[in-house]
Amino acid sequence: MIRIALLGAGLIGREHAALIQAHPGTGLAAICDPSPAGKALADTLGVPHFADYAKALDATRPDGAIIALPNRLHEPAALACIERGIACLVEKPVADTVAAGMRIAQASEARGVPVLVGHHRRHSPDIRAAKKSIAAGELGDLVAVNGMTLFDKPDAYFQAEWRRQPGGGPLLINLIHDIDALRHLIGEIESVRAFTSSATRGFVVEDTASIAIRFRNGVLGSFVISDAAVSPWAWEYCSGQALYHPAQPGPCLFIAGRKAALSVSDMYLWRHASQDEHWQHPLLREHRPGDGSRTYVNQLDHFIAVIRREVEPLISARDGLATLAATLAIETAAREDRTVTLDEMLGQAAERAVA
Numbered sequence: 590m591i592r593i594a595l596l597g598a599g600l601i602g603r604e605h606a607a608l609i610q611a612h613p614g615t616g617l618a619a620i621c622d623p624s625p626a627g628k629a630l631a632d633t634l635g636v637p638h639f640a641d642y643a644k645a646l647d648a649t650r651p652d653g654a655i656i657a658l659p660n661r662l663h664e665p666a667a668l669a670c671i672e673r674g675i676a677c678l679v680e681k682p683v684a685d686t687v688a689a690g691m692r693i694a695q696a697s698e699a700r701g702v703p704v705l706v707g708h709h710r711r712h713s714p715d716i717r718a719a720k721k722s723i724a725a726g727e728l729g730d731l732v733a734v735n736g737m738t739l740f741d742k743p744d745a746y747f748q749a750e751w752r753r754q755p756g757g758g759p760l761l762i763n764l765i766h767d768i769d770a771l772r773h774l775i776g777e778i779e780s781v782r783a784f785t786s787s788a789t790r791g792f793v794v795e796d797t798a799s800i801a802i803r804f805r806n807g808v809l810g811s812f813v814i815s816d817a818a819v820s821p822w823a824w825e826y827c828s829g830q831a832l833y834h835p836a837q838p839g840p841c842l843f844i845a846g847r848k849a850a851l852s853v854s855d856m857y858l859w860r861h862a863s864q865d866e867h868w869q870h871p872l873l874r875e876h877r878p879g880d881g882s883r884t885y886v887n888q889l890d891h892f893i894a895v896i897r898r899e900v901e902p903l904i905s906a907r908d909g910l911a912t913l914a915a916t917l918a919i920e921t922a923a924r925e926d927r928t929v930t931l932d933e934m935l936g937q938a939a940e941r942a943v944a
């Protein structure tokens with residue numbers, strides 16, 4: 590039995606608690622959350638409760654820890670785990686700044702203690718099937734990618750003041766998942782440009798953005814995101830894998846290569862019948878379905894293997910750091926109306942991490 594401490598028992602922490610309880614190979618070593626709701630959850634589940642995560646780690650010596658704390662606490666909590674040799678799953682984003690994420694990556698690498706970042710989509714059956722198809726060369730050399738995350742958040746969501754201010758919008762809350770999936774499937778991002786608009790909701794923070802991406806392997810991409818538009822085109826619906834949204838099967842990501850195109854999450858591969866065909870010939874449509882597994886269960890299974898040191902984390906702290914840097918690059922590109930490179934974001938952060 591793998592014993593896992595849960596640091597932070599809020600919205601997503603409670604989901605992790607339920608997943609750990611339901612898994613035959615794991616148990617909760619401790620719940621650490623100073624809120625009355627955190628204590629109540631620990632009491633209900635019959636699990637030791639702590640208000641201080643360092644004390645929880647020292648007292649219970651868990652095999653692993655899940656960090657589902659507010660973003661600014663990801664760094665100190667991850668470092669507390671690493672110092673004690675405890676593998677951790679840090680919810681996304683890896684940290685609240687690139688410099689803090691870099692310090693986590695450096696500590697993880699220096700001490701040889703694995704950190705898995707909670708970009709759950711990489712464990713999703715549709716993204717896994719897409720990765721497999723691309724890696725097998727079914728699409729040929731990739732040329733272009735286009736994606737959408739368009740959904741309508743309720744007005745009540747914006748009652749929290751921070752959600753109306755810079756940082757609380759769809760770029761840093763939602764797009765980071767799409768950027769991680771794009772990096773995983775297509776390759777490392779070289780540079781970005783972006784436009785944002787706050788015209789629909791009228792808040793200071795953006796409600797809509799369009800993004801142009803250049804990948805290091807030469808692929809070009811575009812993406813649009815809005816939290817103020819009604820549509821079924823978002824991974825949350827299309828995959829049927831999200832925790833809080835209905836399943837609305839369909840496509841939200843379109844990947845095109847020299848040999849074929851693939852739409853995700855409906856997983857249709859479009860190709861010519863023979864190599865000499867072109868745009869005047871009908872395309873064949875084939876299905877490349879996922880394996881029917883569940884994303885968050887897959888993530889926990891993977892974390893167990895990481896804790897046992899059987900596999901390297903699918904998303905290391907350094908990998909999660911690049912996803913954060915690319916997402917912040919988009920925010921900078923829109924704000925300053927210019928092209929921003931990933932090297933620029935990571936270079937600035939390296940200076941700050943040392944300072």
Ligand SMILES: NC(=O)c1ccc[n+]([C@@H]2O[C@H](COP(=O)([O-])OP(=O)(O)OC[C@H]3O[C@@H](n4cnc5c(N)ncnc54)[C@H](O)[C@@H]3O)[C@@H](O)[C@H]2O)c1
Pocket residue numbers: 596597598599600601602621622623624627640641642657658659660662680681682707708709
């Ligand atoms: N991967 C996903 O699907 C997903 C979904 C939602 C949130 N998240 C991420 O998970 C993290 C938590 O988000 P949330 O929505 O659950 O937030 P939340 O505010 O609902 O929960 C955070 C919890 O941390 C507790 N907490 C605060 N300070 C603490 C401390 N010092 N020690 C212990 N507990 C403390 C709070 O009492 C609260 O219960 C964020 O980083 C967020 O980005 C990921």
